[in-house]
Structures are given as C-alpha cells and as structure tokens.
Amino acid sequence: MSQFGAPRGRTCSRSPRSRTLRSVATLTSAVLAVTVLAGCSSGDDTGEAPAAAQDNAPAKRDAVADGGTLRWAVDALPTTLNSFQADADGTTARIAGAVLPSLYTIDERGRPQLNPDYLESAQIVETEPKQVVLYKLNQQAVWSDGREIGAPDFVAQWRALSGRDTAYWTARNSGYERIEKIEKGKNDLEVRITFAKPYADWQSLFTPLYPKQVMGSPNSFNDGARTTLKATAGPFLLKSINRGSGDVTLTRNPRWWGQSAKLDSLVLKAVPRADRSAALAAGKLDLAEIDRSTAERIALALRDARAGRNGAQAALAHGPGSAITSSKALKSWALAHGSDEEKAEEVQAARQKNQKAVARYASEQDALAGFVVRKSLEPAYTQLSLNGESGALADERVRRAVARAINRQELAESVLKPLGLPAAPPGSHLALAGQAAYADSSDALGDQDTKEARALLADAGWVPGGAARKPAGAKDGAEAGSEAEKAKKAKTEKAEQDKKDKKADGSSTDAKKKADTASDEGLYIVGDDKPGDPRALPAPVIGAAGPENGTGILAPAPAAARQSAALLARAEALDTGAGSGARAAHSVTKPDRGVAGAYAPLGTAAPVTAPQAARALGKDGKELSLRFVLPSGPGSESLRAVGDRIVRMLDAVGIRTQVTKVSDDSFFKDHVAAGDYDLALYSWPASAFPATDARPIFAKPEPASDGSLLVEQNYSRVGTDRIDQLFDQAAGTLDEEESRELVRQADARIWAAAGSIPLYQRPQLVAAKAEIVNAGAWGLAGPRYQDIGFKKPESSKGAERNR
Numbered sequence: 001m002s003q004f005g006a007p008r009g010r011t012c013s014r015s016p017r018s019r020t021l022r023s024v025a026t027l028t029s030a031v032l033a034v035t036v037l038a039g040c041s042s043g044d045d046t047g048e049a050p051a052a053a054q055d056n057a058p059a060k061r062d063a064v065a066d067g068g069t070l071r072w073a074v075d076a077l078p079t080t081l082n083s084f085q086a087d088a089d090g091t092t093a094r095i096a097g098a099v100l101p102s103l104y105t106i107d108e109r110g111r112p113q114l115n116p117d118y119l120e121s122a123q124i125v126e127t128e129p130k131q132v133v134l135y136k137l138n139q140q141a142v143w144s145d146g147r148e149i150g151a152p153d154f155v156a157q158w159r160a161l162s163g164r165d166t167a168y169w170t171a172r173n174s175g176y177e178r179i180e181k182i183e184k185g186k187n188d189l190e191v192r193i194t195f196a197k198p199y200a201d202w203q204s205l206f207t208p209l210y211p212k213q214v215m216g217s218p219n220s221f222n223d224g225a226r227t228t229l230k231a232t233a234g235p236f237l238l239k240s241i242n243r244g245s246g247d248v249t250l251t252r253n254p255r256w257w258g259q260s261a262k263l264d265s266l267v268l269k270a271v272p273r274a275d276r277s278a279a280l281a282a283g284k285l286d287l288a289e290i291d292r293s294t295a296e297r298i299a300l301a302l303r304d305a306r307a308g309r310n311g312a313q314a315a316l317a318h319g320p321g322s323a324i325t326s327s328k329a330l331k332s333w334a335l336a337h338g339s340d341e342e343k344a345e346e347v348q349a350a351r352q353k354n355q356k357a358v359a360r361y362a363s364e365q366d367a368l369a370g371f372v373v374r375k376s377l378e379p380a381y382t383q384l385s386l387n388g389e390s391g392a393l394a395d396e397r398v399r400r401a402v403a404r405a406i407n408r409q410e411l412a413e414s415v416l417k418p419l420g421l422p423a424a425p426p427g428s429h430l431a432l433a434g435q436a437a438y439a440d441s442s443d444a445l446g447d448q449d450t451k452e453a454r455a456l457l458a459d460a461g462w463v464p465g466g467a468a469r470k471p472a473g474a475k476d477g478a479e480a481g482s483e484a485e486k487a488k489k490a491k492t493e494k495a496e497q498d499k500k501d502k503k504a505d506g507s508s509t510d511a512k513k514k515a516d517t518a519s520d521e522g523l524y525i526v527g528d529d530k531p532g533d534p535r536a537l538p539a540p541v542i543g544a545a546g547p548e549n550g551t552g553i554l555a556p557a558p559a560a561a562r563q564s565a566a567l568l569a570r571a572e573a574l575d576t577g578a579g580s581g582a583r584a585a586h587s588v589t590k591p592d593r594g595v596a597g598a599y600a601p602l603g604t605a606a607p608v609t610a611p612q613a614a615r616a617l618g619k620d621g622k623e624l625s626l627r628f629v630l631p632s633g634p635g636s637e638s639l640r641a642v643g644d645r646i647v648r649m650l651d652a653v654g655i656r657t658q659v660t661k662v663s664d665d666s667f668f669k670d671h672v673a674a675g676d677y678d679l680a681l682y683s684w685p686a687s688a689f690p691a692t693d694a695r696p697i698f699a700k701p702e703p704a705s706d707g708s709l710l711v712e713q714n715y716s717r718v719g720t721d722r723i724d725q726l727f728d729q730a731a732g733t734l735d736e737e738e739s740r741e742l743v744r745q746a747d748a749r750i751w752a753a754a755g756s757i758p759l760y761q762r763p764q765l766v767a768a769k770a771e772i773v774n775a776g777a778w779g780l781a782g783p784r785y786q787d788i789g790f791k792k793p794e795s796s797k798g799a800e801r802n803r
Contacts, residue, residue, distance in 0.1 A: 181194050
C-alpha cells in the first residue's frame with residue numbers, strides 16, 4: 001500500500017522490512033475494496049463452512065475450440081508490471097498470472113496447491129538446526145528467452161525483497177527477510193532455501209517469480225519493470241500495452257511447455273465499471289465483472305428473449321419508454337404541433353431525445369441477450385471500520401456498542417439475497433468460509449443486541465440528554481476563579497472534620513465515600529474531542545461511567561467493565577482451550593441491571609416524554625455523533641445503501657452520524673488511510689496465508705518520534721500486543737494445525753477489540769458471452785488462463801467466436 005500523508009496517523013511501516021501487504025485494499029464502491037470475526041467456536045466446526053460455489057462454465061479441454069481472441073475488461077491499465085511495488089493493482093496481478101511463474105496456485109477452497117507446470121516437488125527437508133525447503137523444478141520450465149528457470153532467479157528475487165538493500169523500492173517483503181541463504185541443490189533443477197528462523201507460510205514465496213533480469217538491479221526493479229518485462233514464462237506472452245486505445249494484448253507463448261493456451265490472444269481492455277453495460281452491448285467486450293444494475297439488465301434481456309419480446313418491446317415494458325402512457329403521449333404530440341412555437345420546439349427536442357434513448361436501450365437489450373451472468377462470492381469481505389485513534393471511538397465500550405447495534409445478517413441479506421447468493425455474515429477477519437483456517441469467532445463480540453449496545457454506551461457516560469448538561473461542577477471562568485480560594489479553604493476544613501469524624505465513627509465515612517462515587521457516574525470524559533479531531537486522547541478507562549441501562553435512570557453495578565473482561569476471557573479461552581471458561585464468560589456478558597428496587601424496580605423504563613432530539617445520547621454537553629465517510633462514485637450505490645441501513649441501526653440506540661460522501665479517488669487515500677473518518681466501509685481481499693498477509697492489517701499501531709502513529713495497514717488504528725504475538729507465533733510454527741489455531745485465536749481477539757466489523761462477503765458478478773467456457777466467477781480460486789476459451793461450434797449450436 002502506498003504511504004500516504006496522514007495527519008492523524010501515518011501509514012508508513014515500522015521499518016523497510018515490514019511493509020508486508022500482499023494484496024492491497026480496494027474501494028468497495030467501484031471495486032473500492034478477508035473476513036473473519038465471529039466467536040469462540042469449538043474445533044468441531046472449524047473449516048466446515050462451505051465455500052461459495054464457482055460459476056465459470058467448466059468444460060474439458062477437448063470441448064474448447066482452439067483459437068480466438070477474448071476481450072476482458074479491467075478497471076485501468078497497469079501503472080506498473082512489478083507486483084512488488086506499492087502501486088501494483090488488479091491489472092498487474094492479472095497480467096502476472098498469465099505470463100509469469102506461479103509456484104503455487106489457489107484452489108476453489110482457497111488453499112495453496114503446488115503448480116506442476118513449474119515444480120515437480122517442494123517440501124521441508126530439514127527443521128533442525130534450521131528450516132530447509134527443497135524445490136525441484138520442472139525440467140522443461142524456461143523463460144521466453146530460452147534460459148532455464150533456476151536458482152539465480154530465486155536468489156535475485158530474495159535479495160531484492162529481503163529489505164537489506166534499501167535501493168529497491170519494495171512494497172512488501174514478508175517471508176523473504178527470514179531467508180538466510182539460497183543455493184543450488186544437487187543439480188541445476190534443485191533450489192535449496194535455508195531460513196534463519198521458521199516460516200509457516202513459505203509456500204507464499206516466489207509467486208509470482210520474476211526473472212533475474214528484472215530483480216537483479218535496483219534500476220531494473222524500480223523503473224524497468226514498470227512498463228515492460230524482459231522475459232516471461234507463462235502460457236501467454238506480453239505482446240503490447242497500448243495506452244491510446246487502453247488495451248493490453250497477451251498472445252500465446254510458443255515456448256510454453258505445458259498444455260497450450262486455447263486462445264490465440266487475450267486482450268485486457270480498460271473500461272470503467274459504469275461504462276461496461278454499454279461496452280458489452282456495443283460488442284466491445286466478451287467478459288467483464290459488472291455491478292448489480294448491469295446484471296439486472298442482462299437478466300431482463302434474457303427473460304424478454306425467452307418470452308419472444310425484442311428490444312423495442314422491452315424498452316416500452318421496462319426501459320425509457322415505460323413511463324409514457326397514452327395520455328402523456330397524446331399531450332406531448334399536441335404540444336409539439338401546437339400554436340406555441342417556442343413550446344412546440346422545446347417539446348419536439350424532448351421527444352427526439354426520448355426516442356433516441358428508447359432506440360438505444362432497445363438495441364442494447366437485444367445485444368445483452370447474448371450474455372449470461374455468472375455469480376459467486378468474491379474472495380474479499382466488506383467491513384465497517386471504526387477509527388479508534390481518538391474521539392468517542394477511542395473508548396472500546398463505544399466501539400462494542402456500535403458493533404452490537406448493527407444487524408450483520410440483515411445487511412448481508414440486503415446485498416446478497418436479491419442476487420441469489422449465500423447471505424451468511426463472515427465469522428472471521430482472517431479467513432473465508434471454506435478455507436482451512438476459517439472458524440466463526442464472532443461470539444467473542446456478540447450478535448446484535450440493542451439493550452446491550454445502550455448499556456455499553458451508558459457505562460461509557462453517553463446518556464439521553466447528556467448533550468444538554470454541563471459536566472458536574474463546571475462553572476464559568478470568572479466564577480471558577482473566584483471560587484478557588486473558597487475551595488481551598490473548604491478542602492482544609494473538610495480534612496480536619498474528616499479526622500474528627502473518623503475518630504467518632506469510621507463506618508459513616510466509608511458510607512459517604514460510596515455515595516460520592518455513585519453520584520459522580522458519567523463524569524469521566526473519554527471522547528472530549530469532536531469526531532475526527534486529530535488530537536490524541538489518553539487511554540480510555542474501563543469501568544463505571546454512567547447509567548447502566550441507557551434510560552437515564554441511575555442504576556448500580558456497571559456491567560461494561562465486566563463485559564470487557566468477559567470478552568477477553570472468551571478470546572483467552574481459545575488460547576488455553578478452556579471451552580467451559582469461554583461459556584462461563586459468555587454468561588457474564590448479560591447486562592447487569594442492578595438490584596431491583598435499589599434506584600428503580602428492575603426493568604423500569606424511562607418516561608417517554610422528551611422530544612426525539614432530547615433522546616439523542618450525549619456526554620458533558622456534547623452529542624454522540626460519528627463522521628461516516630462513504631464513496632460517491634457511480635458504482636457505489638449498493639455500498640451507500642448499506643451505509644443508510646447502518647445509520648438507521650445506530651440511530652436506534654442514540655448514536656447520531658454525519659454522513660460525508662467523497663469522490664472515489666480520495667475516499668481511500670485521503671480519508672481511510674489518512675485516518676480522516678470515524679466510520680467507513682471498505683473491503684479487504686482474502687489470503688491463503690493469513691498469518692503473513694493479515695498481520696499488517698491488524699498490527700498494533702506504534703507511536704512515531706513526531707507524535708503520529710505508524711499504522712501499517714491497520715486503518716482502524718485498534719490493536720493489541722497479544723494479537724501481534726499470536727500472528728508472530730502462527731507465522732513461526734511449522735505445525736500447520738497449530739498455526740491455524742493461533743490464527744483463530746488472533747481472530748477472536750480482533751473481534752473483541754471491535755476495530756472492524758465484517759459485514760458480508762462481496763458478490764462477484766461476471767457478464768460472459770454464453771459460448772465462453774472456463775471463465776466467470778471463480779470464487780476463492782484463481783483462473784487457469786490456458787483453459788479459457790470458446791465452446792466448439794458443435795457444442796454451442798453454431799455460436800460464432802470472436803476471432
């Protein structure tokens with residue numbers, strides 16, 4: 001991730017070696033974007049959640065025609081061809097997947113699988129005194145210049161990414177810094193790698209693998225690989241990048257030793273998502289990820305075609321002409337031919353414009369009937385991020401209250417159910433359903449519960465009507481100054497009196513202290529600054545801070561302090577395996593409503609007499625209001641709809657929001673990464689290696705010398721030492737199951753910290769010509785480029801291929 005200037009917290013890494021993000025976050029609007037929070041679940045259900053099914057029209061290779069050109073939409077042309085630079089994007093990754101070696105690929109369950117095109121075997125051959133991995137390379141594997149793939153390529157990539165040479169401008173190097181040496185094995189086809197310390201995710205290394213011509217010097221790494229690749233070794237070659245037409249052309253590799261690519265060429269076309277419906281209809285694309293509105297248009301086109309309706313009829317049924325009734329048409333005709341020439345000219349222009357829109361829609365619907373929509377769940381999840389650096393959200397009780405106010409199931413269903421996709425909210429921040437490391441740990445935080453949310457807010461001091469109250473004891477400046485001497489004198493007199501009282505009756509003094517403590521509830525100011533204020537606050541105090549049940553009726557026994565301990569106890573249960581302890585902790589988290597009759601009968605509700613504005617929560621004269629930043633781009637409608645639902649859910653517990661809509665270009669860089677928000681919706685991609693790839697996303701921020709925070713990719717700015725420790729332990733053990741269990745423990749603690757709330761796995765919608773096979777919505781897996789193609793004519797009823 002690029003290092004952006006951050007007024008409230010710097011996104012730079014802790015050291016050059018720790019810039020470790022494998023996949024950058026993308027905005028969830030246009031693809032502005034791992035999931036994981038759920039509860040402390042038993043080991044019995046770990047990894048059992050099914051992955052979403054792929055929808056990519058699988059076909060055997062003998063059913064796929066040889067030849068043809070497939071035009072595939074991308075968001076933009078790549079700014080660099082080097083996947084290890086900070087501005088590498090999705091197009092960079094797609095090109096690398098087709099033209100460079102991937103030693104391991106990801107299967108439909110999100111698991112790494114050895115790629116036999118490049119490796120005969122790869123295994124740990126020694127663990128003592130140090131971990132040693134031996135790669136045996138496919139003897140046919142060669143670069144496009146004819147040179148064998150071998151140890152010199154591995155050495156060059158290690159040296160470039162190890163972090164030891166700062167002349168290399170690398171964005172990530174996780175794992176490479178653990179390597180001690182690389183040497184040739186018994187022959188040129190063996191590569192022997194010795195690690196200085198154990199590394200569980202060693203399979204994540206050297207994918208993609210670049211030739212030594214790219215990695216061998218800082219100049220070729222930093223500059224040369226941005227626009228060209230001196231050698232490649234995949235089923236396709238990089239033929240050209242045409243920035244004028246917005247095309248990247250890949251052609252079949254004549255030196256490829258594996259199964260030959262079915263397509264003659266693969267053209268990646270830069271088409272913004274908002275323009276893809278028109279581009280598909282115009283015959284400019286064969287395959288494209290699309291938004292919901294385009295998917296709905298294709299569904300309508302297919303329905304009309306099956307019903308025998310052409311595009312013109314469709315336009316009158318549900319297109320631009322659907323709003324024209326007989327009476328409106330008659331009135332429009334009359335005005336267009338009336339005596340008022342000025343009005344007639346205006347109406348005639350409007351009629352012509354409408355006719356063109358109807359004709360265009362009709363033509364597009366006829367063309368869209370030749371496509372199908374393939375859908376699955378994308379390997380990424382959308383989350384609500386809570387910026388815990390300062391303001392009200394610096395208090396973990398307020399963050400947990402926000403989380404408990406949100407109905408994640410409702411939000412997931414609102415996005416996924418209309419598309420016919422599974423709508424279960426993610427239970428983990430670190431793995432997706434179907435992956436081996438997946439476990440639902442969301443119980444470490446708890447499900448939606450309005451009463452719990454209000455109790456947490458009350459304990460933090462945010463109560464109805466609190467915005468209209470001054471802090472107890474607050475006085476005007478002049479009055480406070482004049483009272484100073486009186487207070488000092490009173491304090492002295494009180495001390496003397498206390499001594500006398502203590503001698504007379506010590507027990508009465510204790511009772512008075514208790515009474516004073518109860519009357520001071522709600523005075524501790526956690527979020528004294530406005531939401532978004534860059535000034536850092538002191539660490540929040542966990543404990544009694546206000547009315548327990550959020551109704552304004554004083555009640556004893558603040559539950560939030562115990563709930564905080566219970567949440568950590570549930571997470572701790574995963575560390576120790578104490579299942580019964582976790583269950584006991586769960587029972588403690590029920591809100592303690594105090595002793596019936598102590599201040600009001602148990603369950604007594606506050607009188608509902610105040611106007612709505614008075615019921616908003618406040619504290620010491622300030623309203624509880626959070627700044628909710630959302631992208632405003634044309635592809636963000638669904639995201640903004642989710643934001644609207646969240647606003648209503650928070651409003652129901654008294655949390656007000658100030659929604660700020662910003663451009664897609666500035667949303668992530670200027671707001672999320674810079675820390676200029678309280679609440680934000682964005683997505684993280686999934687990883688087959690969460691111990692490595694997720695650590696910088698949840699690492700505890702560290703203070704820098706200039707007073708800012710070093711946050712890596714932890715844009716919620718919430719973390720703990722224990723979470724960091726669990727990630728380090730998971731990455732450092734060679735026992736796969738132990739590593740997964742440590743990842744699950746880390747996830748439970750991430751849930752308990754309530755810095756980010758996974759809401760739903762992102763839908764993956766792909767428009768494809770009906771005759772395209774082995775391409776579409778791959779789910780957790782990646783594409784196998786050499787198998788993509790068109791059905792043979794005999795199996796596609798004569799459908800023409802685009803040659």
